Amino acid sequence: MRSMRLPHVLVACIAVVLLASCGRSHVVREGGSSRPRSADSPVRVSQPKYGATVVVQRGQNVYRIATENGLTALDLALWNDIPPPYTIHPGQRLRLYPGAQGSVAARPATTPPKKPAASTTAPPRTPAPTPVVVPATSKLAWRWPADGNVVGTYAGGDPTRQGIDIAGKAGQPVRAAADGVVVYSGSGLVGYGELVIVKHDDQWLSAYGHNRARLVNEGQLVKAGQQIAEMGRSGASRDMLHFEIRYNGKPVDPQQYLPTR
Template sequence: MTKTSHYFLLLLAAVSLAACTSTVVRKPAQADRPPAARPGTPPPPAGSVAVVKRGDTLYGIAFRNGLDVREVAAWNGIGPPYTIYPGQRLRLSPRAGARATPSTTAGATPRRAVSPGTSAGTGPRTPAATAGSPASATPRPTRPPATQGTTPPLPTPPAQPVASNFDWRWPAQGSLLNRFVAGEPTRQGIDIGGESGAPVQAAADGVVVYSGSGLVGYGELIIVKHNDAWLSAYGHNRARLVNEGAIVKAGQQIAVMGRTGAPREMLHFEIRHNGRPVDPMLYLPRR
């Protein structure tokens, strides 16, 4: 074999090896794409915008995005009664450099539930030992020194519910199917199982600020505003019995239980404080 033929065979082998090891690039299939937004999705990132569709309300848009309606109104220069129009573009975050609204100010200390007979932020106190008293003379047990370079973590106190000052009622009779799970997008409330046609009642006095089926995943939905900070939501109804603007009383029937947007007859119930879901079981009476 000549030297030229030898070089030719080596070149042919190198080309064949490169063809075998080339990387195949494919377009992502439908299953590879991220799922669509689901109920309870965390607040949108900075710069997000919502385009108003026919039937939308500012309360519905804020609820869908986990925001306080007062924040959305302030970011877009909208005053009460929060009228919006189809095609309108709404900011879902403050402008860069804008001051935070009172409900989202960083470092703010939330109000907490206070037990009867105690003052907010206080607890049982231990009398200070006086000089010369037996307590001050008793030697304290010494702790073993911490390992150099490490600091023992401080225990985290359990979170307490924010005081609502409402006499909440159960919105429906039935078995508890699912409970609230913080941070879980599909578990931002509780699910109460029941029979189709069972009454759904307002959990507290308020005014209806949303009555429709435009929020994906909630079916026929009603949202009741109790004050500027507190809302309650009632989803998967078979029929809605109240319209937006209606004033309702605690215990008043506002809907009929169904399964719109759900695998079975149930009521999905949420309580939100400043637009953020809280655990309804911390507020509903035991039964």
């Protein structure tokens, strides 16, 4: 099983556009693989702050706000109904506790809940979600992010196959698939290893996972074909690039947009 075949709820946050930086970050995983969590390692549990909210400031993302407030990024996203790719905006107000629909934690009760009276009224039906309309073409001139054979393909509706996997060698160049700005460069998303995410416009994002090294900073402008990382196996069982294209936050089949080769 490829490492990217993880349940959808394990994916944490994706950053908003940050201030441009003049430096370069170069993070290398020794040995080319991530160290598994020890059985004795504590699992961080969110401590809800009932009634408390925060207003998103420029340069913040879901992961940072959650960490600063003693929460997991996943809980913060679920409690505020933030869908993938977990984009937030300056001025947006976020709740630091689960609401009526919070699925992770519940407000501690001081008295046993009362048993609701029997009702013969049928509960209202939940409307079916509106399908995402993906354009047949993109105005962006996409290009392949790495050389190598495709060893994993996209499958619509399958949260474990949201992109493609391109096999290669450790240290091989990983390049931006189109012009854009780096909105995430880090290793905080479970299952992606060293990850770079590039925003191309208001609708299109691309993601590059399992890198050995990240060569760009958040907020940095990149050009199509520019090297942004080195291929590796962080969070994976082999050297490869996991590549995703997202339209309005929803994954699409990258091979529909990449040129034929």
